[in-house]
Amino acid sequence: MALLDSIHGPADLRQLSDRQTRDLADEIRQFLIEHVNRTGGHLGPNLGVVELTLAIHRVFCSPRDPIIFDTGHQSYVHKIITGRSGLFDTLRQEDGLSGYPSRAESPHDWVENSHASTSLSWAEGMAEGIRLTGGDRTVVAVIGDGALTGGMAWEALNSIAAQQDLQLVIVVNDNGRSYYPTVGGLANQLSAIRTDPRYEETLDRIKQMVTDKPLGRQVYGLMHGVKTGMKDALIGSHGIFSDLGIKYLGPVDGHDVDALERALELAKRYRQPVIVHAITSKGKGYPAAEHDQEDHFHTVGAVDPVTGRPHGVSAEDSWTATFAQTMVSIGRAHPEVVAMTAAMLHPVGLAPFAERFPDRIFDVGIAEQHAITSASGLSAVGLHPVVALYSTFLNRGFDQLLMDAGLHHQGVTVVLDRAGVTGSDGASHNGMWDTSICGIVPGMRLSCPRDRHHLESLLWQAVGIEDGPTVIRYSKDRMPAEIPVLRSTGDLDVLWQTSPSGPVDVLLVCHGQMCSATLAAAELLAGDLGLDGAGIAVVSPRWALPVDEELLAMASRARAVVSVEDGLVVGGLGARLSGELHARGVWTPVLELGIPSQYLPHASRSSLLHRIGLDAAGIAGRVRQMVDGLGEVTRPRLVQQATEFPADQVALPGTRPQIGQEGVDAAR
Known part of the structure; x- marks a missing residue:
């Protein structure tokens, strides 16, 4: 790969001939297939933007001209061009290359928020700031047709339309897909442009007629104005974008570097907001991805680069698969049950429901607010x-959950996939905020199922609740084997106890995916870390919110209570339990173990849980510290110890948090 080896920054691209640039695109595509299939990551989106990214970097001068990638999952080519190709063996691994833009990695990365539909707001703000400070720089925003289904993007477009003195180029990467074929009125209009046979056939005939003649490529380039006029006559250029008052160029073949560069040069010279509409093919150059109708190659784990088949496929059921199967069963029994997703039909497991009940499925695009x-x-x-949503994306629909579903007491079930620590996708994709924000919705019912049977029974119960919203959250991690229940008291399940008939001195309250680690911690405490004969019990409430009355009664009789969750510790389920106890005048010490209020670096889930003390050894060590200190410290200090994590021990990759290490040391 001689050409790729010579690219150390965007300036090197501008030294290449047109032919060399096309050859480089082929090399980059092969590089992506080989590396991303080994490490996992967003393969399909990046294969689709190779030529587009090359053209942007050849026309604009990064980082002087800020380039903003909406969502950022399609920034791998940008990373390669900006000197990071040698780090791709570490992609999405601890202390390695991030799967999204990262300001810590490069000055070429301006925005690293990996939630969709934000790029245009960032871009307008930057362009406005450059104008106000007298700069002569162009801001480039690359946004997909899927992200344009999000309302925030249209709020920004409406504002940009009133700011005609901004040097701003908006590149619409139109591949007809987000996670799944893009839906909605915008998608229909883009599809009409993309598929109009008169436009495509006429342009193809002209290109064939002239490009094989002497000076043919130059002639074809001079015909750009004719092409634009033809497009206006055939399909109209004053459509969805031009009606906003924003200059529109395109559609342009997103895999033709020459055509892209011409359009981008025109947009740059215009010195006002311009939309360049590029038509691309997701997964371009990789047959397994191009022909994949269910978009499995949007994000891949480690797969065979030739066949596209995953390595190490597990036969174990996942949380998502169990949800998918249960929804079909519920759909058969309850014709009033319908399902909704936000452009993620397959990832959240609703495809089987959609196939079985096509009239009862709604995909609203990337619009979580509208969905709720x-x-x-x-x-x-x-x-x-x-x-059904990913947990991290509920953040965007919180106002609607609070004021529409909650205030109006509507029977809406929200199922949150990828809750808790997700790991390799980085800070923004951890589902760590949902329990805290759901907890302030009056009357909210929330549960964290601990195994397959628990999830199935909760779903069946939730679809029968009509006096308010319910939330069910579960992890990206593997579903554990069924966890036996020692006994149940109402909606409180006792999973383990040192002496079934004896008193409970230390009550461990676990939620969802953390039940397995909590049970392992309890065994450590009863064995090598023996608590001087103290009675230990592990309980799991059927519903975490509202706080179960049986749990409150059991906690009030214990000497100490420990809550373990994979949600944010601030305002989390442990905090709610502690608050309810205090409201009843019960001052039992409560140790709240959860995710610290910090943005976690990308790493594996197991590594992050270890670093923040939420593995079995860390939990056991913290409980032992608490019990040992009960006679020496006051209750306020116990709560402080449980909820404060030094910032420099979590945010820096490669650094093991001291608190987590103390837990491990104590466990040993």
Whole structure:
């Protein structure tokens, strides 16, 4: 790969001939297939933007001209061009290359938030700031057609339309897919442009007629104005974008570097907001990805680079698969149950429901706010919607959860996949905020299922609850084997106890995926870390919110209570338990173990849990510290110890948090 080896920064691209640039695109595509299939990552989106990214960097001068990638999952080519190709063996690994833009990695990365539809707001703010400070720089925002289904993008476009003195180029990467074929009115209009046979056939005929003649490529370039006029006559250029008052160029073949460069040069010279509409093919150059109708190659784990088959496939059921199977069963029994997703039909497991009940599935695009309120409307007329999202994306629909579903007491079930620590996708994709924000919705019912049977029974119960919203959250991690229940008291399950008939001195309250680690910690405490004969019990409430009355009664009789969750410790489930006890005048010390209020670096889930003291050894060590100190410290200090984690011990990759290490040392 001689050409790729010679690229150390964007300036090197501008030294290449047109032919060399096309050859480089082929090398980069092969580089991505080989490396991303080994490490895992967003393969399909990056294969689709190779030529587009090369053209942007050849026309604009990064980092002087800020380039902002909406969502950022399609920035791998940008990373390669900006001197990071040698780090791709560490992609998405601890202390390695991030799977999204990262300001810590390069000055070429301006924005690293990996939630969709934000790029245009960032870009307008930057362009406005450059204008106000007298700069002569162009801001480039690259946004996909999927991200344009998000309302925030249209809020930004509406504002940009009123700012005609901004040097801003908006590149619409239109591949007709987000996670799945893009839906909605915008998608329909883009598809009409993308597929109009008169436009494509006429341009192909002209290109064939002239490019094989002497000076043919130059002639074809001079015909750009004719092409634009033809496009106006055939399909109209004053459509969805031009109606906003923003200059529109395209559609352009997103895999033709020459055509892209011409369009981008025109946009740059215009010195006002311009939209360049590029048509690309997701997974370009990799047959396994190009022909994949279910978009499995949007994100891949480690797979065979030739066949595209995953390595090390596990036969164990996942949380998502169990949800998918249960929803089909519920759909057969309950015709009033409908399902909704936000452009993630396959990732959240609703594809089987959609296939079985095509009239009862709603994909609203990347619009979580709209999803929650629309679901509330469905509930208001007698249906029961199940809204399936990734946990991190519920953050965007919080106002609607609070004021539409919650305030109106609508029977809406929200199912949150990828809750807790997710790891390799970095800070923004950890599902660590949901329990804290759901906890302030009055009357909210929330559960963290601990195994397959628990999840199935909760789903069946939730679709029958019509007096308010319910939330069910589960992990990206493997589903554990069924966890036996020692006994149940109401909705409180006792999973383990040192002496079933004896008193409980230390009560361990576990939620969801943390039940297995908590049980292992309890065995450590009863064995090598023996607590001088103290009675230990591990309990798991069926519903974490509202706080179970049986749990409150059991906690009030214990000497110490420890809550273990894979959600944010600030305002989390442990904090709610502690608050309810205090409201009843019960001052039992409560140790709240959860995720610290910090942005976690990308690493494996197991590594991050170890670093923040949420593995079995860390939990056991913290409990032992608490019990040992009960006679020496006051209750306020116990709570402080449980909830404060030094910032420099979590945020820096490669550094093991002291608190987590103390837990390990104590466990040993």
